[in-house]
Amino acid sequence: MKMTNQITGAELEIMKVLWEKKSLTLNELVEELSKEEPKNKSTIKTLLYRLIDKNIVKSVEKNKKENEYKPLISEKKYLKSANETFLEKMYDGNVNNMLLNFVEDKKITKEEIEKLLNIIDERE
Numbered sequence: 001m002k003m004t005n006q007i008t009g010a011e012l013e014i015m016k017v018l019w020e021k022k023s024l025t026l027n028e029l030v031e032e033l034s035k036e037e038p039k040n041k042s043t044i045k046t047l048l049y050r051l052i053d054k055n056i057v058k059s060v061e062k063n064k065k066e067n068e069y070k071p072l073i074s075e076k077k078y079l080k081s082a083n084e085t086f087l088e089k090m091y092d093g094n095v096n097n098m099l100l101n102f103v104e105d106k107k108i109t110k111e112e113i114e115k116l117l118n119i120i121d122e123r124e
Contacts, residue, residue, distance in 0.1 A: 006054050008079070011047050019075040020025065035084045 007015065018024065019082045024032065026045055033039045047068055050090045053055035059067045091098040099116075 007056065011051055014044065014047055014051065015071060018069060018071045023070040025062060025068055029069065095118045
């Protein structure tokens with residue numbers, strides 16, 4: 001099973017904060033996640049424990065009263081897995097079909113196309 005099948009949308013919200021901050025206590029995490037709208041501490045704790053059970057986050061004792069939570073996978077590794085899953089699911093693994101779809105639907109600008117072409121030229 002790929003990593004992206006294991007991380008839910010709510011868990012990904014937690015992971016994004018952990019990737020940015022590197023490690024946080026539960027209270028710090030709740031504070032970060034509640035900046036735009038209040039979050040329930042119990043829900044976040046439950047999601048953290050799920051991520052720990054999935055071996056995606058680890059808990060490290062900070063002191064007698066608090067633990068710190070740290071990601072066990074990098075954001076880069078997750079994004080690679082997510083991209084592969086998306087490509088396989090939506091385009092049967094065919095990069096050409098995906099790129100053509102984005103170009104035809106004008107979801108990619110001329111500048112972005114030129115940048116892609118430059119990247120391709122550099123790889124050859």
